Amino acid sequence: MTMLEVDRLRKVYGPDPSARPAVADLSFEVGPREFVCILGSSGCGKTTMLRCLAGLEQPTSGQVRLHDTPVTGPPPDMALVFQDYSRSLFPWMTVERNVSFPLRYKGVPKKQAREATEEALEAVGLGGKGKAYPWQLSGGMQQRVAISRALAYRPQVLLMDEPFASVDAQTRAELEDLLLDVWRRYETTVLFVTHDIDEAVYLADRVLVLRPPAHVGLEVKVDLPRPRDQLTTKGHPDFGRLRSELFAALQDTPVKAS
Template identity: 75%
Template sequence: MLEVSRLRKVYGADPQAAPAIDDVTFSVADREFVCILGSSGCGKSTLLRCLSGLIPATSGEILLHGDPVLAPPKDMAFVFQDYSRSLLPWMTVARNVSFPLRYKGVSKEDAQKATEEALEAVGLSGRQKRYPWQLSGGMQQRVAIARALAYRPKILLMDEPFASLDAQTRFDLEDLLLDIWRRFDVTVLFITHDIDEAVYLADRVLVLEAPAKVALDVDIPLPRPRDQLKTKQLPEFAELRTRLFSAIQREPAAL
């Protein structure tokens, strides 16, 4: 589905400037769940913004379904880390979720149906008329995920969406995301700096080193469906976690 080749990003016009992304190459298959793992400052968010067409790459190629990504594609949705800033506080939950659909040319009736289905999928049925500021942080992030689902994307990009949540809410949303991934047959590219989260969620984990380049590409053959207790007690989980931790520890410190 997604092919990235020799991708490079340098901020500014100085040819001697250090790259934020340097020679990144990888691919993502249809309906695959891929986590991109790396320490803070290694270029994970910059990479995701290039893949989404939000910022241009300096060089290299990004192909989605074989077509170059030069602007945000219509069948791609993005869930940001800072959910409180991505939601519009003067709009109700339902209007926040349906807001992007007007730009997709969806009829009012279809938009309402898609909004209701998305809110049901994230466990927010009955909260359509609430405002974001009336919800907890975990519920606000559910609204952001529902907005992405209502858009019916083929590929979902997520930039550390659970990083600022408490542990229990984070575990709940991880399981919710896996359920959504199965139900909606969507491809997921998920940024995180949490090793346990990457191993628990993914089919594959890409480890980035700074400046962002793929240092390791690891398959995660843990059985599905996954369980927060049973899966994390498996010897294979511990082995994968140790391997990824060792790879990150070898990264040079990001400036």
């Protein structure tokens, strides 16, 4: 089965369709409840691709389909978590109001919205923080609020644009483990964009390597055992092998046999 399908996607900015594209002939599929990481260097077109998937940009050609239905605008079954959590949260709203904000536009009744908000905050370890304001929280906690808001929306597909790039290494590891926990709990399909090789290997079922202009240069299946943890998984012999394979793909160099 296919949850999300990207078919020969192409995006060119400006009036000249023959100009250098930001995304070129991009095709891949994501299955239900699969965790796929998109790995690529800065400037390769990852964010443009993600905006097209989310219905925030219209492609120049090609198509994105969710449940076999073309995406022509933001789909109701999809949520997007941005990298810059400080700009995606409303500083004048409490944490619980930030989380419940999209539910009002989805037409969720107040009682149900309150319950979904409380559950989502508990899921990311922020139970009891609903009355606080974002500016009263650390960067890692603010990103938890952003993830909680997406979870409360109950999306079938969760898109994430380098969501942990702006936090320190320890907080990043904690958020990676948190994401894996909520992914199992909510059984959501996740498409996670990153430029961090270790993060991609640690999180994903599959890793797609993007080369500029954004097209799939390599697909790697990650067979590391689940559940995963920072010490055991990253100490697994296959972790180093996968990391080397992906690093070579990003550098466009062959992998030496060990």
